[in-house]
Amino acid sequence: MTSVIGVDLGGTKVAVARLRGSELGESTLRPTDRRGPDELVAQLVEMIDEAREDDLAAVGIGVPSLVEFATGRVISSVNIPLADVPLRAVLGDQVGVPVFVDNDATVAALAEAHDEQLRLVAHDLVMLTIGTGVGGGIVLGGRIYRGSTGGAGELGHTIIGLPLEDSVPEPGQFPQRGSLEALAAGRALDALAARAARAEPSSALGRLSSEHGKVLGADAVEAAREGDEVARAAVELWARRLGIGIANAINIFDPDEVVVGGGAAAAGELLLEPAAAVARGYLLAGQASQTRIRLARHGARAGVLGAALLAAHELEAPVHRPTLEVSQ
Numbered sequence: 001m002t003s004v005i006g007v008d009l010g011g012t013k014v015a016v017a018r019l020r021g022s023e024l025g026e027s028t029l030r031p032t033d034r035r036g037p038d039e040l041v042a043q044l045v046e047m048i049d050e051a052r053e054d055d056l057a058a059v060g061i062g063v064p065s066l067v068e069f070a071t072g073r074v075i076s077s078v079n080i081p082l083a084d085v086p087l088r089a090v091l092g093d094q095v096g097v098p099v100f101v102d103n104d105a106t107v108a109a110l111a112e113a114h115d116e117q118l119r120l121v122a123h124d125l126v127m128l129t130i131g132t133g134v135g136g137g138i139v140l141g142g143r144i145y146r147g148s149t150g151g152a153g154e155l156g157h158t159i160i161g162l163p164l165e166d167s168v169p170e171p172g173q174f175p176q177r178g179s180l181e182a183l184a185a186g187r188a189l190d191a192l193a194a195r196a197a198r199a200e201p202s203s204a205l206g207r208l209s210s211e212h213g214k215v216l217g218a219d220a221v222e223a224a225r226e227g228d229e230v231a232r233a234a235v236e237l238w239a240r241r242l243g244i245g246i247a248n249a250i251n252i253f254d255p256d257e258v259v260v261g262g263g264a265a266a267a268g269e270l271l272l273e274p275a276a277a278v279a280r281g282y283l284l285a286g287q288a289s290q291t292r293i294r295l296a297r298h299g300a301r302a303g304v305l306g307a308a309l310l311a312a313h314e315l316e317a318p319v320h321r322p323t324l325e326v327s328q
Contacts, residue, residue: 002057004315005048006308008104009063011079016047017301018056019308022118025051027304037081045094058097060311061087062104062303064135067150072101075150100314105129106144106153107306109137111298112259114309124255127296128155128245130264134181138253143313156181160244180245184238186263189217192234196220203230221267232270239271243278250283250291261296268295 001021008015010032017027028051033043048059065077072088092099109127114120123142129135134156138145146152162169162178175181182188193216197209204223209215217238223231246258258279264271276293283291298305 002055003053004057004308004311005051005059006107006304006306006311007044007048007059007061008107008303008307009044009061009080010104010303011064014043014047015301015304016051017304017308018051018053019305019312024118024301024305024308027301032080034079034081037085040081041085041087041090041094044091048091048095052095056097058311058315059091059095059099060107060307060309060314061091061099061101062107062307062310063087063101064104067101067103069100069102069146069150072099074101098311098315100310102144102146102307102310103135103137103150103153104303105135106137106146107310108261108296108298108302109139109153109259109306110144110309110313111302111306112257112261112296113139113142114305116297118309122256124253125257125259126155126249126253126255127153127259127261128242128249129262130185130242130260131262132186133175134185134245135262136249140253144310155245155249156185158245158248160184160241160248180242180248184241184245186217188241189220189235189238189264190215192238193217193220193231196230196234200230204228205231205234218266221270224270235267235270236274239267239274240278242271243275244282246275246279246293247282250279255291257292257294259294259296261302265295265299 003018003020005018014030014032015027018025033039064079066075068075073086074082077083087101088099112127113122113125120142125139127137136153136155138153157179159178160180193205197205197215200206205215208219220231220234224235249258272295
């Protein structure tokens with residue numbers, strides 16, 4: 001039985017682990033070398049070489065970027081210095097085995113379609129990763145769905161709330177006003193917590209703001225868990241906004257599961273219960289009882305596991321798509 005290696009490349013850290021069969025080894029973690037593309041590629045090669053064994057068959061890598069999957073070229077990237085780098089070819093030449101490159105949220109969705117024993121349990125799945133922003137990934141028929149340019153799954157940019165009675169607002173910078181990312185990302189909860197602290201200075205959030213000069217979304221979640229009603233109301237509004245985004249995903253894709261991951265998943269049922277309740281109220285008749293809405297099961301290892309599964313899947317049954325010219 002051969003092995004594959006998964007690489008989860010983030011803006012702050014790199015995780016590398018080896019997958020053999022259904023056994024994922026311990027991850028090696030290092031801070032991301034962001035000095036430039038050459039330095040970052042060298043770091044990836046070094047970490048892969050440390051994790052590899054003689055039977056290494058392929059490497060999968062998830063990156064926080066828009067990727068042209070057919071060539072493995074990073075089209076655009078914000079937090080890592082890989083824009084316009086043909087990462088599949090560059091890395092493959094140096095490690096000597098096939099390399100497959102995809103978006104990090106996309107490979108996390110692939111991981112979440114598998115259970116703890118790595119059995120495929122959700123053939124159709126949508127994942128929302130809620131952190132500083134909102135990312136997403138889509139699995140259809142047990143395989144990653146990428147769209148024509150590799151940009152499928154950018155569910156954070158769907159619009160969940162805009163005043164449209166008299167006109168359509170002019171678009172602005174991303175995240176657009178009224179988008180799921182603008183209204184339900186971690187930064188949105190930060191803003192809701194700060195607003196609640198100003199409105200109710202005697203609340204737990206108000207006292208924290210007075211003591212420390214600011215409050216964050218994590219403070220609101222903690223205060224809500226401890227029974228503060230002002231904090232609970234802020235968290236619930238955040239969750240209900242997410243529920244509209246979940247409803248949109250279900251109405252479009254009719255998946256087996258919608259999975260919520262990222263840092264927001266730490267809020268647990270404080271997030272999931274109101275989000276799911278709102279989502280089910282906006283679904284077409286018959287869908288409400290079919291799609292399971294849940295928190296991510298694989299946690300921090302979803303990225304590296306999904307990258308390894310990507311490599312394994314592509315070795316078994318590669319997807320052939322034409323290379324597309326993407327306008328910059």
